[in-house]
Amino acid sequence: TQLLEQSPQFLSIQEGENLTVYCNSSSVFSSLQWYRQEPGEGPVLLVTVVTGGEVKKLKRLTFQFGDARKDSSLHITAAQPGDTGLYLCAGTFLTNTNAGKSTFGDGTTLTVKP
Amino acid sequence: NAGVTQTPKFQVLKTGQSMTLQCAQDMNHEYMSWYRQDPGMGLRLIHYSVGAGITDQGEVPNGYNVSRSTTEDFPLRLLSAAPSQTSVYFCASSRGTGGFSPGEQYFGPGTRLTVT
Numbered sequence: 001t002q003l004l005e006q007s008p009q010f011l012s013i014q015e016g017e018n019l020t021v022y023c024n025s026s027s028v029f030s031s032l033q034w035y036r037q038e039p040g041e042g043p044v045l046l047v048t049v050v051t052g053g054e055v056k057k058l059k060r061l062t063f064q065f066g067d068a069r070k071d072s073s074l075h076i077t078a079a080q081p082g083d084t085g086l087y088l089c090a091g092t093f094l095t096n097t098n099a100g101k102s103t104f105g106d107g108t109t110l111t112v113k114p
Numbered sequence: 115n116a117g118v119t120q121t122p123k124f125q126v127l128k129t130g131q132s133m134t135l136q137c138a139q140d141m142n143h144e145y146m147s148w149y150r151q152d153p154g155m156g157l158r159l160i161h162y163s164v165g166a167g168i169t170d171q172g173e174v175p176n177g178y179n180v181s182r183s184t185t186e187d188f189p190l191r192l193l194s195a196a197p198s199q200t201s202v203y204f205c206a207s208s209r210g211t212g213g214f215s216p217g218e219q220y221f222g223p224g225t226r227l228t229v230t
Binding site for chain 1: 118147154155156162173204206216217220221222223
């Protein structure tokens with residue numbers, strides 16, 4: 001079974017601080033998505049990364065895909081209370097046994113205090 | 115567009131009862147999936163479909179059945195509910211990436227199921 005590991009599991013910071021969360025696997029991804037989920041709602045797509053070394057920016061959020069396509073990071077600059085939520089990464093692996101499926105990490109629960 | 119809709123939003127079942135969770139999408143997406151989410155955990159894949167008439171098992175398929183007679187609808191059936199099936203269930207759809215990978219998924223609001 002191919003796994004996605006996300007770290008840290010919980011993160012509580014003050015408004016204005018910067019933070020980075022990580023998503024790692026021992027296998028190569030064909031693509032990887034980051035989602036944000038608020039309580040009582042379904043996950044909402046933030047970004048997709050496909051190419052090794054790729055960097056994408058979404059306002060104060062910066063997403064990076066590792067050169068070997070086995071890891072990814074999400075960096076938030078000057079966090080705001082509205083960034084509070086569960087951040088999930090999901091990947092599709094290259095190997096045939098997992099073709100057609102997305103595997104989700106357990107997520108990072110972020111709390112930004114005013 | 116309504117996107118992905120799920121009904122009901124909440125449901126309480128007794129052990130042994132059966133029910134169907136409904137999921138519909140109006141984006142003409144080929145790929146649809148069912149996930150369950152338990153406290154402190156991410157999403158685990160139950161079943162998925164790459165098109166009408168085609169379904170396959172995910173990571174945790176036992177106790178659940180699916181069918182896909184149309185592109186729009188992908189119902190999930192609980193055959194004989196058990197307390198271990200207490201969870202939040204999410205349906206998702208996507209265009210797919212041509213290689214039967216789901217790619218970017220759009221999720222419904224979820225169904226919160228309690229089995230007593």
